[in-house]
Amino acid sequence: MARIVNVSKGTTVAEHARKAGSFWARLVGLMGRRGLEEGEGLLLSPCSSVQTFLMRFPIDVIFVDREAKVVKVAPALGPFRLALGGRGARDALEVAAGTAARSETTVGDRLAVEDDC
Numbered sequence: 001m002a003r004i005v006n007v008s009k010g011t012t013v014a015e016h017a018r019k020a021g022s023f024w025a026r027l028v029g030l031m032g033r034r035g036l037e038e039g040e041g042l043l044l045s046p047c048s049s050v051q052t053f054l055m056r057f058p059i060d061v062i063f064v065d066r067e068a069k070v071v072k073v074a075p076a077l078g079p080f081r082l083a084l085g086g087r088g089a090r091d092a093l094e095v096a097a098g099t100a101a102r103s104e105t106t107v108g109d110r111l112a113v114e115d116d117c
Contacts, residue, residue, distance in 0.1 A: 001116050004041060004093060008109035011102075013062070014041030014095050017113075021045055030055055036096040043113065048089040055079045058097040062105055063089040070109045073100045 004014040016039055020026045026044045030036065035057045044050070050061045061074040063085030074083040076097040085092060093111070105111075 002043065003114040003116075004043065005112050005114060006103050006105050006109050007112050009104045011104055012039075013099060013103045013105055013111060014043075014093065015039035017041035017043050017093065019043045019045065030059065030094060033057075036094075038096055038099070041093055041095040041099075043091065043093050045091040047092040048085040050074070050077070050083045050085075050092050050094065052077055052079050052081050059094045060097055060100040062093040062095065062100055062111070064091050064093070064111055066090050068111045068113075070105060070107050070111065073105060073107060075100055
């Protein structure tokens with residue numbers, strides 16, 4: 001687990017983020033889950049696009065580049081949708097819908113991953 005913080009705004013984006021670094025972990029992602037609790041997240045790396053085809057709930061997707069700078073925010077992405085991170089997107093953070101707004105995360109912000117010890 002990791003904590004994701006928005007260092008530009010001094011806010012917490014996800015208190016408990018699971019990392020999905022393997023092909024299978026990224027493919028499965030949040031499929032089959034009933035929802036995400038506030039503070040939960042899934043960090044997909046590498047990942048420049050997200051699909052929600054077999055999901056049951058909306059999510060916010062925050063795409064970041066190699067320097068962890070936010071390049072796109074896809075708010076409240078509903079089930080059976082596709083989001084492309086666009087030019088420079090390397091990783092994607094999936095969080096509960098509304099999290100990007102609550103954490104004031106916008107394009108240009110820098111995020112940091114704080115790993116649990």
